[in-house]
Amino acid sequence: MKRLAAVAASLGLAAVTACGGAGGKSAESGDLYTTIDALKPGIDANAPINPFNPKGNAFRGYNSMSLGWTKNHLTDPNQFYPGIAESWEIAPDQSSITIRLQRDNKWSDGRPVTAEDVKFSIGLAYTQGGTAYALNPGAAGAASDIQVVDDKTIKVTQSAENPSATFVRSIMETVVVPAHVWAGVLPADFWEKVKLARGEGPRAEAARAEITALAEKVTSFAPPKDVSAGPFVLKRVNPGEALLVKNKNFYNTAKIAPSYVKILNYTGNEQVWNYLIAGKLDNAPFIAAPAGVMKRIGETSGSGIVKGYSPVGEALAFNRSKKPYDNVHVRRALAYMIDREQVTKIASPEGGAASVTTSGMHQRAGKAWLGDGFAALEPYKVDLAKAGEELRAAGMKKNGARWVMPDGRPWKVTIAVPAPFSDWLAGAKAVTSQLNDAGVEAEVVTTADYPLYLEELAAGKYDIGFWLVALGPAPYNIFQRLYGASNGWQLFGGRLRHVAPGKEGNWMGGPETLDVEGVGKVNPGELAVKLNSAPEAEQKKIIAILAKAANQDLPVIQLWDYVNTQFVNTTRFTGFPGTDSDLLRLTSGVWLQLGMIKKK
Structure with a gap:
Protein backbone atom coordinates (compact mmCIF):
# COMPACT_ATOMS: atom_id res chain seq x y z
CA MET A 1 0.00 0.00 0.00
CA LYS A 2 1.29 3.41 -0.93
CA ARG A 3 0.47 6.89 0.36
CA LEU A 4 -2.07 7.21 -2.50
CA ALA A 5 -4.20 4.49 -0.95
CA ALA A 6 -3.84 5.92 2.56
CA VAL A 7 -5.19 9.31 1.50
CA ALA A 8 -7.98 7.80 -0.55
CA ALA A 9 -9.11 5.63 2.27
CA SER A 10 -9.16 8.32 5.10
CA LEU A 11 -13.58 11.41 4.38
CA GLY A 12 -10.50 8.27 1.33
CA LEU A 13 -5.76 6.81 -4.10
CA ALA A 14 4.68 -2.89 -13.37
CA ALA A 15 3.16 -6.04 -14.04
CA VAL A 16 1.80 -4.06 -16.92
CA THR A 17 -0.61 -5.78 -19.22
CA ALA A 18 -1.22 -4.56 -22.72
CA CYS A 19 -4.09 -2.13 -23.08
CA GLY A 20 -5.72 -3.69 -26.10
CA GLY A 21 -9.50 -3.49 -25.89
CA ALA A 22 -12.00 -6.30 -25.76
CA GLY A 23 -13.32 -7.85 -28.92
CA GLY A 24 -10.26 -6.83 -30.92
CA LYS A 25 -10.74 -3.09 -30.29
CA SER A 26 -7.72 -1.08 -29.24
CA ALA A 27 -7.36 1.79 -26.80
CA GLU A 28 -6.70 4.05 -29.76
CA SER A 29 -10.16 3.30 -31.15
CA GLY A 30 -11.67 5.46 -28.43
CA ASP A 31 -13.81 2.56 -27.23
CA LEU A 32 -11.66 1.65 -24.22
CA TYR A 33 -11.02 3.84 -21.18
CA THR A 34 -8.07 2.76 -19.04
CA THR A 35 -7.31 3.79 -15.48
CA ILE A 36 -6.29 2.56 -12.02
CA ASP A 37 -8.34 2.44 -8.82
CA ALA A 38 -6.73 4.36 -5.95
CA LEU A 39 -8.98 2.52 -3.51
CA LYS A 40 -7.85 -0.94 -4.60
CA PRO A 41 -4.10 -1.24 -5.08
CA GLY A 42 -3.56 -4.90 -5.83
CA ILE A 43 -6.55 -6.41 -7.68
CA ASP A 44 -7.57 -9.76 -6.18
CA ALA A 45 -8.99 -11.91 -8.97
CA ASN A 46 -10.45 -14.33 -6.42
CA ALA A 47 -12.37 -11.71 -4.46
CA PRO A 48 -16.19 -11.63 -4.74
CA ILE A 49 -18.13 -8.98 -6.67
CA ASN A 50 -19.10 -7.40 -3.39
CA PRO A 51 -18.82 -3.70 -2.43
CA PHE A 52 -18.80 -4.60 1.28
CA ASN A 53 -15.71 -6.77 0.88
CA PRO A 54 -12.45 -4.77 1.29
CA LYS A 55 -10.91 -6.61 -1.66
CA GLY A 56 -14.15 -7.06 -3.59
CA ASN A 57 -14.28 -6.51 -7.33
CA ALA A 58 -16.81 -3.71 -7.05
CA PHE A 59 -15.30 -0.49 -8.37
CA ARG A 60 -16.79 2.74 -7.05
CA GLY A 61 -18.55 4.75 -9.74
CA TYR A 62 -18.17 2.03 -12.36
CA ASN A 63 -20.13 -1.06 -11.29
CA SER A 64 -20.65 -0.02 -7.65
CA GLY A 230 -23.84 1.61 -12.59
CA PRO A 231 -22.58 2.61 -16.01
CA PHE A 232 -20.52 -0.59 -16.34
CA VAL A 233 -20.66 -4.28 -15.51
CA LEU A 234 -17.68 -6.43 -14.61
CA LYS A 235 -16.97 -8.86 -17.45
CA ARG A 236 -13.77 -10.48 -16.24
CA VAL A 237 -10.93 -9.98 -13.79
CA ASN A 238 -7.43 -11.43 -13.57
CA PRO A 239 -4.35 -10.51 -11.52
CA GLY A 240 -3.37 -7.88 -14.08
CA GLU A 241 -6.63 -6.06 -14.74
CA ALA A 242 -10.40 -5.84 -14.44
CA LEU A 243 -12.41 -5.40 -17.62
CA LEU A 244 -15.85 -3.78 -17.44
CA VAL A 245 -18.39 -3.38 -20.26
CA LYS A 246 -21.07 -0.73 -20.72
CA ASN A 247 -24.35 -1.39 -18.94
CA LYS A 248 -27.03 -0.78 -21.57
CA ASN A 249 -29.66 -0.44 -18.81
CA PHE A 250 -27.91 2.42 -17.01
CA TYR A 251 -30.14 5.52 -16.94
CA ASN A 252 -27.53 7.72 -18.66
CA THR A 253 -25.97 5.06 -20.90
CA ALA A 254 -26.40 7.16 -24.07
CA LYS A 255 -23.87 9.64 -22.70
CA ILE A 256 -21.25 7.07 -21.65
CA ALA A 257 -18.39 7.55 -24.10
CA PRO A 258 -16.40 4.27 -23.92
CA SER A 259 -17.85 0.81 -24.40
CA TYR A 260 -15.21 -0.70 -22.13
CA VAL A 261 -13.22 0.28 -19.05
CA LYS A 262 -10.02 -1.43 -18.06
CA ILE A 263 -8.75 -0.96 -14.50
CA LEU A 264 -5.10 -1.96 -14.31
CA ASN A 265 -3.54 -3.62 -11.30
CA TYR A 266 -0.67 -1.99 -9.43
CA THR A 267 1.10 -2.67 -6.17
CA GLY A 268 3.55 0.23 -6.14
CA ASN A 269 4.15 3.76 -7.40
CA GLU A 270 6.73 2.58 -9.93
CA GLN A 271 4.15 0.58 -11.88
CA VAL A 272 1.89 3.60 -12.19
CA TRP A 273 4.85 5.72 -13.34
CA ASN A 274 5.44 3.17 -16.11
CA TYR A 275 1.78 3.21 -17.16
CA LEU A 276 1.80 7.01 -17.37
CA ILE A 277 5.11 7.28 -19.21
CA ALA A 278 3.86 4.73 -21.75
CA GLY A 279 0.60 6.68 -22.24
CA LYS A 280 -1.49 3.70 -21.15
CA LEU A 281 -3.78 5.55 -18.72
CA ASP A 282 -6.53 7.97 -19.64
CA ASN A 283 -6.64 9.12 -16.03
CA ALA A 284 -4.87 8.36 -12.75
CA PRO A 285 -4.98 9.88 -9.28
CA PHE A 286 -1.71 11.43 -8.18
CA ILE A 287 1.10 9.20 -6.99
CA ALA A 288 4.31 10.48 -5.45
CA ALA A 289 7.07 10.69 -8.07
CA PRO A 290 10.54 12.24 -8.22
CA ALA A 291 11.15 15.26 -10.45
CA GLY A 292 12.79 13.18 -13.19
CA VAL A 293 9.83 10.84 -13.43
CA MET A 294 7.38 13.75 -13.46
CA LYS A 295 9.33 15.25 -16.35
CA ARG A 296 9.10 12.02 -18.34
CA ILE A 297 5.36 11.74 -17.66
CA GLY A 298 4.92 15.33 -18.86
CA GLU A 299 6.73 14.52 -22.11
CA THR A 300 4.26 11.73 -22.97
CA SER A 301 1.94 12.67 -25.85
CA GLY A 302 -1.40 13.98 -24.56
CA SER A 303 -0.27 13.97 -20.95
CA GLY A 304 -1.50 16.68 -18.59
CA ILE A 305 -1.97 17.49 -14.92
CA VAL A 306 -5.08 18.95 -13.30
CA LYS A 307 -5.05 20.25 -9.73
CA GLY A 308 -7.75 20.94 -7.18
CA TYR A 309 -8.66 21.08 -3.53
CA SER A 310 -8.03 18.03 -1.36
CA PRO A 311 -9.40 18.17 2.21
CA VAL A 312 -6.42 16.35 3.69
CA GLY A 313 -3.25 17.53 5.38
CA GLU A 314 -0.01 15.92 6.54
CA ALA A 315 1.35 16.53 10.02
CA LEU A 316 3.85 15.48 12.66
CA ALA A 317 1.81 14.21 15.61
CA PHE A 318 3.19 14.05 19.14
CA ASN A 319 2.82 11.32 21.73
CA ARG A 320 2.69 13.50 24.82
CA SER A 321 3.13 10.60 27.21
CA LYS A 322 6.75 10.66 25.98
CA LYS A 323 9.01 13.34 27.39
CA PRO A 324 9.83 16.05 26.48
CA TYR A 325 6.83 16.24 24.11
CA ASP A 326 4.46 16.77 27.03
CA ASN A 327 5.88 20.31 27.21
CA VAL A 328 4.24 22.80 24.84
CA HIS A 329 7.44 24.85 24.64
CA VAL A 330 9.27 21.88 23.12
CA ARG A 331 6.54 21.40 20.52
CA ARG A 332 6.62 25.09 19.65
CA ALA A 333 10.41 25.04 19.42
CA LEU A 334 10.28 22.22 16.87
CA ALA A 335 7.67 24.14 14.89
CA TYR A 336 10.01 27.15 14.71
CA MET A 337 12.85 24.90 13.46
CA ILE A 338 10.99 23.31 10.53
CA ASP A 339 10.96 24.98 7.13
CA ARG A 340 7.64 23.65 5.81
CA GLU A 341 8.17 25.08 2.32
CA GLN A 342 11.41 23.19 1.94
CA VAL A 343 9.96 19.98 3.37
CA THR A 344 7.07 20.14 0.90
CA LYS A 345 9.38 20.77 -2.06
CA ILE A 346 11.27 17.61 -1.17
CA ALA A 347 8.38 15.39 -0.12
CA SER A 348 5.40 16.38 -2.27
CA PRO A 349 6.28 19.08 -4.81
CA GLU A 350 3.33 18.30 -7.11
CA GLY A 351 0.87 16.86 -4.62
CA GLY A 352 1.21 19.30 -1.73
CA ALA A 353 1.27 22.93 -0.66
CA ALA A 354 3.18 23.94 2.45
CA SER A 355 0.86 24.48 5.43
CA VAL A 356 0.45 28.15 6.28
CA THR A 357 0.22 27.26 9.96
CA THR A 358 -1.23 24.65 12.32
CA SER A 359 -4.97 25.07 12.78
CA GLY A 360 -6.29 21.52 12.36
CA MET A 361 -7.68 22.52 8.95
CA HIS A 362 -6.55 22.65 5.35
CA GLN A 363 -5.65 26.29 4.68
CA ARG A 364 -8.50 26.74 2.18
CA ALA A 365 -11.08 25.40 4.62
CA GLY A 366 -9.52 27.48 7.39
CA LYS A 367 -9.91 30.67 5.38
CA ALA A 368 -13.48 29.76 4.43
CA TRP A 369 -14.52 29.11 8.04
CA LEU A 370 -12.45 31.77 9.84
CA GLY A 371 -12.11 34.58 7.31
CA ASP A 372 -9.57 37.15 8.55
CA GLY A 373 -9.21 35.15 11.77
CA PHE A 374 -7.15 32.56 9.94
CA ALA A 375 -4.38 35.07 9.18
CA ALA A 376 -4.26 36.02 12.88
CA LEU A 377 -3.01 32.58 13.90
CA GLU A 378 0.68 32.19 14.78
CA PRO A 379 2.39 31.06 11.53
CA TYR A 380 5.48 29.49 13.20
CA LYS A 381 7.82 30.70 10.51
CA VAL A 382 11.38 29.44 10.82
CA ASP A 383 13.04 31.33 13.67
CA LEU A 384 15.90 29.58 15.46
CA ALA A 385 16.13 32.36 18.04
CA LYS A 386 12.50 31.83 19.07
CA ALA A 387 13.09 28.07 19.02
CA GLY A 388 15.94 28.54 21.48
CA GLU A 389 13.78 30.68 23.77
CA GLU A 390 11.07 28.02 23.78
CA LEU A 391 13.53 25.23 24.58
CA ARG A 392 15.04 27.20 27.44
CA ALA A 393 11.49 27.87 28.73
CA ALA A 394 11.06 24.08 28.79
CA GLY A 395 14.25 23.69 30.82
CA MET A 396 16.22 22.18 27.94
CA LYS A 397 19.94 22.91 27.86
CA LYS A 398 22.66 23.34 25.29
CA ASN A 399 25.62 20.96 25.52
CA GLY A 400 28.05 22.25 22.94
CA ALA A 401 26.18 22.34 19.64
CA ARG A 402 23.39 20.00 20.82
CA TRP A 403 20.25 20.51 22.85
CA VAL A 404 19.86 18.05 25.72
CA MET A 405 17.21 17.20 28.31
CA PRO A 406 16.86 19.35 31.46
CA ASP A 407 18.84 16.78 33.48
CA GLY A 408 21.61 16.69 30.90
CA ARG A 409 20.64 13.39 29.31
CA PRO A 410 20.88 13.19 25.49
CA TRP A 411 17.75 14.08 23.51
CA LYS A 412 17.03 12.35 20.21
CA VAL A 413 13.95 13.12 18.17
CA THR A 414 12.65 10.00 16.40
CA ILE A 415 10.02 10.35 13.67
CA ALA A 416 8.14 7.22 12.58
CA VAL A 417 6.79 6.61 9.07
CA PRO A 418 5.63 3.57 7.07
CA ALA A 419 8.49 2.66 4.73
CA PRO A 420 6.39 2.22 1.55
CA PHE A 421 5.12 5.82 1.62
CA SER A 422 7.81 7.56 -0.39
CA ASP A 423 6.55 11.11 0.20
CA TRP A 424 6.18 10.61 3.95
CA LEU A 425 9.63 9.10 4.13
CA ALA A 426 11.18 11.95 2.14
CA GLY A 427 9.34 14.48 4.30
CA ALA A 428 10.50 12.86 7.53
CA LYS A 429 14.11 12.82 6.33
CA ALA A 430 13.87 16.50 5.37
CA VAL A 431 12.55 17.37 8.84
CA THR A 432 15.24 15.40 10.67
CA SER A 433 17.92 17.02 8.51
CA GLN A 434 16.64 20.47 9.47
CA LEU A 435 16.48 19.55 13.16
CA ASN A 436 20.02 18.20 13.12
CA ASP A 437 21.20 21.44 11.54
CA ALA A 438 19.40 23.35 14.32
CA GLY A 439 21.18 21.42 17.06
CA VAL A 440 18.59 18.72 17.78
CA GLU A 441 19.69 15.13 17.17
CA ALA A 442 17.01 13.50 15.04
CA GLU A 443 16.43 10.35 13.02
CA VAL A 444 13.72 8.56 11.02
CA VAL A 445 12.45 5.12 12.01
CA THR A 446 10.40 3.09 9.52
CA THR A 447 7.67 0.48 9.81
CA ALA A 448 7.28 -2.27 7.23
CA ASP A 449 3.73 -1.42 6.11
CA TYR A 450 0.86 0.93 6.78
CA PRO A 451 -1.47 -1.42 8.75
CA LEU A 452 1.39 -2.25 11.14
CA TYR A 453 2.24 1.44 11.39
CA LEU A 454 -1.32 2.33 12.43
CA GLU A 455 -1.36 -0.54 14.92
CA GLU A 456 1.89 0.51 16.55
CA LEU A 457 0.92 4.20 16.45
CA ALA A 458 -2.31 3.41 18.32
CA ALA A 459 -0.34 1.33 20.83
CA GLY A 460 1.78 4.38 21.68
CA LYS A 461 5.08 2.94 20.45
CA TYR A 462 6.25 6.10 18.69
CA ASP A 463 7.38 9.47 20.03
CA ILE A 464 6.37 11.34 16.87
CA GLY A 465 4.60 9.97 13.81
CA PHE A 466 3.21 11.20 10.51
CA TRP A 467 -0.56 11.64 10.80
CA LEU A 468 -3.24 12.66 8.31
CA VAL A 469 -5.28 15.65 9.51
CA ALA A 470 -7.89 18.13 8.21
CA LEU A 471 -10.13 15.40 6.81
CA GLY A 472 -13.06 17.53 5.59
CA PRO A 473 -15.47 18.72 4.58
CA ALA A 474 -17.51 18.08 7.76
CA PRO A 475 -15.96 20.13 10.59
CA TYR A 476 -16.67 17.35 13.09
CA ASN A 477 -14.53 14.97 11.02
CA ILE A 478 -11.80 17.60 10.70
CA PHE A 479 -11.32 18.11 14.42
CA GLN A 480 -11.79 14.45 15.36
CA ARG A 481 -8.28 13.96 14.04
CA LEU A 482 -6.93 16.19 16.81
CA TYR A 483 -9.54 15.94 19.55
CA GLY A 484 -11.12 12.52 19.09
CA ALA A 485 -10.37 8.94 20.07
CA SER A 486 -6.63 9.20 19.31
CA ASN A 487 -6.38 11.99 21.88
CA GLY A 488 -8.54 10.35 24.53
CA TRP A 489 -12.14 11.38 23.79
CA GLN A 490 -14.43 8.39 23.45
CA LEU A 491 -18.02 8.91 22.24
CA PHE A 492 -20.37 6.01 22.88
CA GLY A 493 -24.15 6.06 23.01
CA GLY A 494 -24.17 9.84 22.91
CA ARG A 495 -21.94 10.04 26.00
CA LEU A 496 -18.45 11.53 25.81
CA ARG A 497 -15.65 10.60 28.18
CA HIS A 498 -11.93 11.23 28.27
CA VAL A 499 -9.63 8.27 28.92
CA ALA A 500 -6.09 8.34 30.24
CA PRO A 501 -3.07 8.35 27.91
CA GLY A 502 -2.19 4.85 26.75
CA LYS A 503 -5.75 3.61 27.27
CA GLU A 504 -8.28 2.62 24.60
CA GLY A 505 -6.29 4.01 21.67
CA ASN A 506 -5.30 7.32 23.28
CA TRP A 507 -1.76 7.59 21.92
CA MET A 508 -1.60 11.40 21.58
CA GLY A 509 -2.01 11.85 25.34
CA GLY A 510 -3.22 15.43 25.48
CA PRO A 511 -4.95 16.93 28.54
CA GLU A 512 -8.73 16.95 28.86
CA THR A 513 -8.90 20.74 29.09
CA LEU A 514 -6.85 23.59 27.65
CA ASP A 515 -6.47 27.26 28.54
CA VAL A 516 -7.00 29.10 25.27
CA GLU A 517 -5.80 32.68 25.11
CA GLY A 518 -8.73 35.10 25.05
CA VAL A 519 -11.22 32.29 25.65
CA GLY A 520 -10.32 30.57 28.92
CA LYS A 521 -10.53 26.92 29.86
CA VAL A 522 -12.16 24.70 27.24
CA ASN A 523 -12.67 21.00 26.67
CA PRO A 524 -11.72 20.61 22.98
CA GLY A 525 -13.20 17.11 22.73
CA GLU A 526 -16.58 18.38 23.89
CA LEU A 527 -16.42 21.26 21.43
CA ALA A 528 -15.50 18.90 18.58
CA VAL A 529 -18.52 16.71 19.35
CA LYS A 530 -20.80 19.77 19.37
CA LEU A 531 -19.81 20.35 15.73
CA ASN A 532 -21.92 17.26 14.99
CA SER A 533 -25.19 19.02 15.70
CA ALA A 534 -24.55 22.76 15.98
CA PRO A 535 -26.04 25.16 13.40
CA GLU A 536 -23.59 26.86 11.05
CA ALA A 537 -23.30 30.10 13.07
CA GLU A 538 -22.38 28.16 16.20
CA GLN A 539 -20.06 25.90 14.22
CA LYS A 540 -18.06 28.96 13.16
CA LYS A 541 -17.62 30.03 16.78
CA ILE A 542 -16.54 26.55 17.85
CA ILE A 543 -14.14 26.19 14.92
CA ALA A 544 -12.53 29.53 15.80
CA ILE A 545 -11.86 28.24 19.33
CA LEU A 546 -10.58 24.84 18.21
CA ALA A 547 -8.32 26.35 15.55
CA LYS A 548 -6.85 28.71 18.14
CA ALA A 549 -6.43 25.82 20.59
CA ALA A 550 -4.60 23.73 17.98
CA ASN A 551 -2.46 26.69 16.98
CA GLN A 552 -1.50 27.45 20.57
CA ASP A 553 -1.17 23.91 21.96
CA LEU A 554 0.27 22.15 18.88
CA PRO A 555 -0.89 18.55 19.30
CA VAL A 556 0.57 18.28 15.79
CA ILE A 557 2.71 20.40 13.49
CA GLN A 558 1.05 20.62 10.10
CA LEU A 559 3.57 20.26 7.26
CA TRP A 560 1.66 20.37 4.01
CA ASP A 561 -1.87 20.40 2.64
CA TYR A 562 -2.45 17.86 -0.08
CA VAL A 563 -3.26 19.16 -3.53
CA ASN A 564 -5.56 16.87 -5.49
CA THR A 565 -3.32 16.40 -8.49
CA GLN A 566 -4.67 14.18 -11.26
CA PHE A 567 -2.95 12.82 -14.32
CA VAL A 568 -4.99 12.92 -17.52
CA ASN A 569 -4.22 11.98 -21.10
CA THR A 570 -6.29 13.64 -23.83
CA THR A 571 -5.10 11.40 -26.68
CA ARG A 572 -8.30 9.35 -26.62
CA PHE A 573 -10.80 11.30 -24.48
CA THR A 574 -11.58 14.88 -23.48
CA GLY A 575 -13.94 16.53 -20.98
CA PHE A 576 -11.91 15.86 -17.85
CA PRO A 577 -12.66 18.06 -14.81
CA GLY A 578 -10.74 21.32 -14.82
CA THR A 579 -8.59 23.05 -12.23
CA ASP A 580 -10.25 23.28 -8.81
CA SER A 581 -13.24 21.16 -9.84
CA ASP A 582 -14.79 19.35 -6.88
CA LEU A 583 -15.18 16.33 -9.17
CA LEU A 584 -11.47 15.66 -8.84
CA ARG A 585 -12.25 14.07 -5.47
CA LEU A 586 -14.41 11.43 -7.19
CA THR A 587 -13.44 8.50 -9.39
CA SER A 588 -13.41 8.86 -13.13
CA GLY A 589 -16.27 6.35 -13.06
CA VAL A 590 -18.41 9.18 -11.72
CA TRP A 591 -17.15 11.51 -14.45
CA LEU A 592 -18.12 8.91 -17.03
CA GLN A 593 -21.60 8.28 -15.59
CA LEU A 594 -22.34 12.01 -15.50
CA GLY A 595 -21.58 12.16 -19.24
CA MET A 596 -18.59 14.51 -18.90
CA ILE A 597 -16.01 12.41 -20.73
CA LYS A 598 -16.17 12.52 -24.53
CA LYS A 599 -14.38 10.56 -27.23
CA LYS A 600 -11.62 12.51 -28.92
Missing part, protein backbone atom coordinates in the same frame (compact mmCIF):
# COMPACT_ATOMS: atom_id res chain seq x y z
CA MET A 65 -23.13 2.77 -6.97
CA SER A 66 -24.08 5.00 -4.07
CA LEU A 67 -27.20 7.10 -3.71
CA GLY A 68 -25.10 10.18 -4.41
CA TRP A 69 -21.53 11.39 -4.77
CA THR A 70 -20.21 13.94 -2.27
CA LYS A 71 -19.03 17.22 -3.78
CA ASN A 72 -16.55 17.91 -0.94
CA HIS A 73 -17.57 21.54 -0.59
CA LEU A 74 -15.25 23.60 1.64
CA THR A 75 -17.82 24.06 4.40
CA ASP A 76 -21.00 22.16 3.45
CA PRO A 77 -20.82 18.33 3.58
CA ASN A 78 -24.37 17.98 2.25
CA GLN A 79 -23.85 18.74 -1.42
CA PHE A 80 -23.91 15.82 -3.86
CA TYR A 81 -23.93 14.75 -7.48
CA PRO A 82 -26.69 12.28 -8.42
CA GLY A 83 -26.04 8.56 -8.35
CA ILE A 84 -28.80 6.03 -7.72
CA ALA A 85 -30.72 9.07 -6.47
CA GLU A 86 -31.99 11.56 -9.02
CA SER A 87 -32.98 14.18 -6.43
CA TRP A 88 -33.35 14.55 -2.66
CA GLU A 89 -35.03 16.82 -0.17
CA ILE A 90 -33.32 17.52 3.14
CA ALA A 91 -35.44 18.75 6.05
CA PRO A 92 -34.31 22.21 7.25
CA ASP A 93 -33.10 20.76 10.57
CA GLN A 94 -31.62 17.70 8.80
CA SER A 95 -34.04 15.49 10.72
CA SER A 96 -34.84 13.55 7.54
CA ILE A 97 -33.99 13.12 3.88
CA THR A 98 -36.46 12.11 1.18
CA ILE A 99 -34.76 10.50 -1.81
CA ARG A 100 -36.20 10.06 -5.29
CA LEU A 101 -34.47 7.48 -7.46
CA GLN A 102 -33.49 7.78 -11.10
CA ARG A 103 -36.74 7.10 -12.95
CA ASP A 104 -35.32 5.07 -15.83
CA ASN A 105 -32.52 3.19 -14.07
CA LYS A 106 -32.42 -0.59 -14.28
CA TRP A 107 -30.07 -3.26 -13.06
CA SER A 108 -27.92 -4.80 -15.77
CA ASP A 109 -30.22 -7.87 -15.79
CA GLY A 110 -33.17 -5.65 -16.79
CA ARG A 111 -35.01 -5.34 -13.47
CA PRO A 112 -35.86 -1.82 -12.27
CA VAL A 113 -33.93 -0.22 -9.43
CA THR A 114 -36.46 0.36 -6.65
CA ALA A 115 -36.79 1.88 -3.19
CA GLU A 116 -36.93 -1.68 -1.83
CA ASP A 117 -33.39 -2.20 -3.20
CA VAL A 118 -32.32 0.87 -1.25
CA LYS A 119 -34.01 -0.29 1.96
CA PHE A 120 -32.41 -3.73 1.63
CA SER A 121 -29.00 -2.12 1.07
CA ILE A 122 -29.51 -0.01 4.20
CA GLY A 123 -30.15 -3.29 6.01
CA LEU A 124 -26.79 -4.60 4.80
CA ALA A 125 -25.17 -1.37 6.00
CA TYR A 126 -26.60 -1.95 9.50
CA THR A 127 -24.60 -5.18 9.74
CA GLN A 128 -21.41 -3.21 9.16
CA GLY A 129 -22.34 -0.56 11.77
CA GLY A 130 -21.15 3.00 12.18
CA THR A 131 -22.35 6.42 11.02
CA ALA A 132 -26.10 6.54 10.30
CA TYR A 133 -26.39 2.78 10.73
CA ALA A 134 -25.14 2.46 14.30
CA LEU A 135 -27.52 0.51 16.53
CA ASN A 136 -26.15 1.53 19.92
CA PRO A 137 -28.76 3.54 21.85
CA GLY A 138 -28.03 7.25 21.59
CA ALA A 139 -25.45 6.90 18.81
CA ALA A 140 -24.87 10.21 17.04
CA GLY A 141 -26.65 10.66 13.72
CA ALA A 142 -28.37 7.27 13.71
CA ALA A 143 -31.31 6.57 11.42
CA SER A 144 -34.51 5.91 13.36
CA ASP A 145 -36.95 5.12 10.57
CA ILE A 146 -36.75 3.96 6.94
CA GLN A 147 -39.98 4.42 4.99
CA VAL A 148 -40.57 3.24 1.43
CA VAL A 149 -42.92 5.93 0.14
CA ASP A 150 -43.39 4.41 -3.31
CA ASP A 151 -41.42 2.37 -5.82
CA LYS A 152 -39.02 5.24 -6.52
CA THR A 153 -39.08 7.19 -3.23
CA ILE A 154 -37.65 6.46 0.20
CA LYS A 155 -37.53 8.62 3.33
CA VAL A 156 -34.95 8.17 6.09
CA THR A 157 -35.44 9.91 9.42
CA GLN A 158 -32.70 10.75 11.91
CA SER A 159 -33.04 9.88 15.58
CA ALA A 160 -33.89 13.01 17.57
CA GLU A 161 -32.00 11.71 20.60
CA ASN A 162 -28.51 12.65 19.37
CA PRO A 163 -28.67 14.35 15.94
CA SER A 164 -25.59 14.79 13.78
CA ALA A 165 -24.68 17.13 10.95
CA THR A 166 -23.11 14.15 9.14
CA PHE A 167 -26.37 12.16 8.99
CA VAL A 168 -27.34 13.25 5.46
CA ARG A 169 -23.91 12.48 4.04
CA SER A 170 -23.94 9.04 5.66
CA ILE A 171 -27.26 8.23 4.01
CA MET A 172 -26.29 9.56 0.58
CA GLU A 173 -23.06 7.54 0.59
CA THR A 174 -25.00 4.28 1.08
CA VAL A 175 -23.95 1.65 -1.45
CA VAL A 176 -26.96 0.12 -3.23
CA VAL A 177 -27.09 -3.52 -4.37
CA PRO A 178 -29.90 -5.56 -6.01
CA ALA A 179 -32.20 -7.05 -3.37
CA HIS A 180 -33.20 -9.90 -5.69
CA VAL A 181 -29.57 -11.06 -5.89
CA TRP A 182 -28.72 -10.55 -2.20
CA ALA A 183 -32.10 -11.65 -0.77
CA GLY A 184 -30.83 -14.68 1.16
CA VAL A 185 -28.18 -12.74 3.05
CA LEU A 186 -30.57 -11.10 5.54
CA PRO A 187 -33.11 -13.09 7.60
CA ALA A 188 -36.83 -12.59 7.04
CA ASP A 189 -37.27 -10.93 10.44
CA PHE A 190 -34.33 -8.55 9.98
CA TRP A 191 -36.26 -5.29 10.36
CA GLU A 192 -38.00 -6.57 13.48
CA LYS A 193 -34.53 -7.22 14.90
CA VAL A 194 -33.43 -3.68 13.97
CA LYS A 195 -36.42 -2.19 15.76
CA LEU A 196 -35.70 -4.29 18.83
CA ALA A 197 -31.98 -3.48 18.73
CA ARG A 198 -32.66 0.24 19.11
CA GLY A 199 -34.02 -0.31 22.61
CA GLU A 200 -32.52 -1.10 26.00
CA GLY A 201 -32.10 -4.29 27.97
CA PRO A 202 -31.02 -7.90 27.33
CA ARG A 203 -33.36 -8.48 24.36
CA ALA A 204 -32.04 -5.37 22.63
CA GLU A 205 -28.46 -6.42 23.31
CA ALA A 206 -29.18 -9.86 21.86
CA ALA A 207 -30.74 -8.32 18.73
CA ARG A 208 -27.69 -6.07 18.23
CA ALA A 209 -25.42 -9.08 18.58
CA GLU A 210 -27.44 -11.02 15.98
CA ILE A 211 -27.22 -8.15 13.49
CA THR A 212 -23.50 -7.63 14.08
CA ALA A 213 -22.94 -11.36 13.62
CA LEU A 214 -24.24 -11.03 10.06
CA ALA A 215 -21.31 -8.78 9.11
CA GLU A 216 -19.06 -11.61 7.95
CA LYS A 217 -21.87 -13.21 5.96
CA VAL A 218 -22.39 -9.90 4.17
CA THR A 219 -18.71 -9.25 3.42
CA SER A 220 -18.10 -12.80 2.17
CA PHE A 221 -21.21 -13.09 -0.04
CA ALA A 222 -20.22 -13.89 -3.63
CA PRO A 223 -22.86 -13.21 -6.31
CA PRO A 224 -22.52 -15.61 -9.24
CA LYS A 225 -22.24 -12.66 -11.65
CA ASP A 226 -22.16 -8.88 -11.55
CA VAL A 227 -25.61 -7.28 -11.51
CA SER A 228 -24.88 -3.57 -11.66
CA ALA A 229 -26.92 -0.37 -11.59
